[in-house]
Amino acid sequence: MKKQRIKATKKLTKMAKKGKLRRNVRDQMGEVQRQKMLPKEKRMEQIKRDWLFERKVREREQNPSSAESDGETEELPKRRRKSRKNRKNNGEDGERMEQDGDMEEQMRSFVAAFGEDELLPVKVAGRLVRRVKIREDEEDETEQKPDDLDTLQRELNDGNMEMVSDGTEGTQLADKRQITAAESEAMLAAMAGAIVAEPQQNIAKFRLLLQMASGDNELSPSVREHSQKLAVASLTELFVNVLPGKGNFAEIFSFPFSFGLAEYEHALLNYYLKFLRLLEKNANKILQKGKRHSLAEKAPTFSTQFSFICVRCLCRLIDKCSHFNFAKNVITCLVRLSTTPWKKMSEEICATISEVFRADFQLQISAHGTNSIALLVNKKAASVPAALLATFLALNITENEANITEKKNQSQMGEKWKSKRSKKYDKQIGKIDAELKEAIETEAKSTKTQLATQTIKNVFLTYCRVLKRMPATALLHPVLAGLSKFVHLINAELLEDLARHLANLVHQKQFGFSDVLHCVHTAAVVLEGDGRLLGVDLLSFYGAIFGALPNVCFQPEQTLFTDLSLLSKSLHLLFVRRRKSAVSPARVAAFAKRLALLALPLQSHAQAVLLLTLRRLLLAHPSLSFLVHIDEEAPFASGRFLPDSADPDHSNAMATNLHLELQLFAKHPNALVRSVAMNLLNGMPSTGKFHLEAKWTTIEPSDCQLMDDPMVEDKRAPFLVRILQFCEENKRKYCSTTLCSTLCDFVLSAAKQ
Numbered sequence: 001m002k003k004q005r006i007k008a009t010k011k012l013t014k015m016a017k018k019g020k021l022r023r024n025v026r027d028q029m030g031e032v033q034r035q036k037m038l039p040k041e042k043r044m045e046q047i048k049r050d051w052l053f054e055r056k057v058r059e060r061e062q063n064p065s066s067a068e069s070d071g072e073t074e075e076l077p078k079r080r081r082k083s084r085k086n087r088k089n090n091g092e093d094g095e096r097m098e099q100d101g102d103m104e105e106q107m108r109s110f111v112a113a114f115g116e117d118e119l120l121p122v123k124v125a126g127r128l129v130r131r132v133k134i135r136e137d138e139e140d141e142t143e144q145k146p147d148d149l150d151t152l153q154r155e156l157n158d159g160n161m162e163m164v165s166d167g168t169e170g171t172q173l174a175d176k177r178q179i180t181a182a183e184s185e186a187m188l189a190a191m192a193g194a195i196v197a198e199p200q201q202n203i204a205k206f207r208l209l210l211q212m213a214s215g216d217n218e219l220s221p222s223v224r225e226h227s228q229k230l231a232v233a234s235l236t237e238l239f240v241n242v243l244p245g246k247g248n249f250a251e252i253f254s255f256p257f258s259f260g261l262a263e264y265e266h267a268l269l270n271y272y273l274k275f276l277r278l279l280e281k282n283a284n285k286i287l288q289k290g291k292r293h294s295l296a297e298k299a300p301t302f303s304t305q306f307s308f309i310c311v312r313c314l315c316r317l318i319d320k321c322s323h324f325n326f327a328k329n330v331i332t333c334l335v336r337l338s339t340t341p342w343k344k345m346s347e348e349i350c351a352t353i354s355e356v357f358r359a360d361f362q363l364q365i366s367a368h369g370t371n372s373i374a375l376l377v378n379k380k381a382a383s384v385p386a387a388l389l390a391t392f393l394a395l396n397i398t399e400n401e402a403n404i405t406e407k408k409n410q411s412q413m414g415e416k417w418k419s420k421r422s423k424k425y426d427k428q429i430g431k432i433d434a435e436l437k438e439a440i441e442t443e444a445k446s447t448k449t450q451l452a453t454q455t456i457k458n459v460f461l462t463y464c465r466v467l468k469r470m471p472a473t474a475l476l477h478p479v480l481a482g483l484s485k486f487v488h489l490i491n492a493e494l495l496e497d498l499a500r501h502l503a504n505l506v507h508q509k510q511f512g513f514s515d516v517l518h519c520v521h522t523a524a525v526v527l528e529g530d531g532r533l534l535g536v537d538l539l540s541f542y543g544a545i546f547g548a549l550p551n552v553c554f555q556p557e558q559t560l561f562t563d564l565s566l567l568s569k570s571l572h573l574l575f576v577r578r579r580k581s582a583v584s585p586a587r588v589a590a591f592a593k594r595l596a597l598l599a600l601p602l603q604s605h606a607q608a609v610l611l612l613t614l615r616r617l618l619l620a621h622p623s624l625s626f627l628v629h630i631d632e633e634a635p636f637a638s639g640r641f642l643p644d645s646a647d648p649d650h651s652n653a654m655a656t657n658l659h660l661e662l663q664l665f666a667k668h669p670n671a672l673v674r675s676v677a678m679n680l681l682n683g684m685p686s687t688g689k690f691h692l693e694a695k696w697t698t699i700e701p702s703d704c705q706l707m708d709d710p711m712v713e714d715k716r717a718p719f720l721v722r723i724l725q726f727c728e729e730n731k732r733k734y735c736s737t738t739l740c741s742t743l744c745d746f747v748l749s750a751a752k753q
Helices: 002-017 023-062 064-081 084-088 090-105 149-157 170-197 205-214 221-242 248-252 259-287 289-296 302-320 327-337 343-359 364-379 386-394 420-469 473-485 492-505 513-526 529-534 539-554 557-576 585-598 604-620 622-627 659-666 671-681 694-698 701-706 720-729 739-752
Strands: 116-118 122-124 127-134 162-164
Touching (some): 170 205, 170 221, 221 259, 221 302, 259 302, 259 327, 302 327, 302 343, 327 343, 327 364, 343 364, 364 420, 386 420, 386 473, 420 473, 420 492, 473 513, 492 513, 492 529, 513 557, 539 739, 557 585, 557 701, 585 622, 585 659, 585 739, 604 622, 604 701, 659 671, 659 739, 671 694, 720 739
Parallel strands (some): 127 162
Antiparallel strands (some): 116 127, 122 127
């Protein structure tokens, strides 16, 4: 609108200069221009009168006798020049002159509350310093003491934005500040308590709180900033407690006699909208490019601190009031604010968005939020924080939801005393209610399906844009994790392009162990079933995950469970689902040997997951039973085993076995690890002395750590200390490149002892 107005004004001005406009149009343009300049002219006249009046007052104070004589001599000729016509209006103008004289006797100044006068600010060291003058009741004025420059600089460094002047001591100002702050806090608490007690009768108090939050009230400048922070925080909690729930807003307007409640809801909605606009206006300051230099400051300014509070208030409102009006506007604002250079605030915003997505089962706010993120990624050329893309992992897009049936506890008392007519009537009403309920459920289900389709479309559109541009490696981790989670919902048209793109990405050197696992798991799901017809070979993915396996021993404890769960799922898709037709026995043997070796330095719960995964591989491929049976011989036992080989097909794992590793695990202090090792050494029997319990044979290895069992919660690593001592004694380097060969030598040395 502003650009259109400027453009129209320029066009009309050019036409007026050329004489192409009519007189009435020119007159209207002139009238509009005069109306615009009228406030400025009035302001200039007021400033001019104040300046002239102040000048006369100073002249009278300096020369009182001459001022009186000059006044008398000036009044005489003026009185003589008055005409008879003006004398007639003397009575009417006399009262006006007296009123004007009384008004001019009072000098205009910036008057504040509680005995303070707010003076004009001064600029020191690039900052505006507010000055306050204390009005004294005594007639004797104390001599002014010049402010020390060191004291002023110290106050500026401490974040104080006020300066004491006119000889006032700092202790007096501090006492007045405390009194004023206590009074403002008491007033704020009283208004908040009244609103919580009776919100409908005290709805007008929201206006006073909004004035305090915006700084438009008549409080002293010394406590204005403190009051603004308290008012914003109080308003946030008030709206969280006062706003109607998910069903109340519709119920209020469903009754014809609820006109008073309707007015109350309308006023509450208006105040809520004004408060959201105030929060958005102040929160947008953290996005200003000119404020980036303040990132290095230890103490942020009040404007920055107030912006942080406004952002946290928006997060609080969307978390607790996501069902209410303007929720979509708030989520759009938070998505935009997530690109702030303040990392801590960005993480808080992204965490809030994740919680909103996780709690949204109807997918209404999720569909709008994913659309906002997709537009932001496109606008910023994928230059967004990784935590923002990680919010997609909290979406509730699942087709296999448990159907929870609610039991109707209806009382049977008095049922047999009903008449036939009432029973027939109840039966007809029940049929109508069932039909209406079925129609409502069908409509709700179709709406949810549409929202889920729109949400997943926005998610994959964002992922494709990030994969296409690859602006930063940090963004690939949440993208690959999301593809791995929602890969079963991908459109069939994108499967081939996605599989080929993942085949190129999986060999990136900057990829970590988790990124490789996500790539392999996504590709395995894509190429499963009908995806085998695409003609994409999984050989590169086998080599990538085989080469990245030694890194599992160096993963942090926070992500170890997630990585092991994803590793177990990936190996299940690559080896158990495909079986003999697509996987060679040598490749399976190489993976089995590496899993047994890499389980040694890990903690007990991680060792249990890897051993259960190894058991699944051996059950799916019975031809590899020679790896655990001592009496059997390998069909191809020639050559030497290469433990550090990057290619599973060329490591010659058929020339080795798992006897020594399993014997070490058989002496493990953890009962679960010990029982799995003994079960493998004795041919994996289903009954007898060395059989496993049913809960360990039926559960997926990826879900092993979710069970509430003390054997799973064991986090000891009994072999790690011995492995490190072996490396020190033999001067071996404990790293991922030579880890497998080091562990092989350790197993041989342990068997000799």
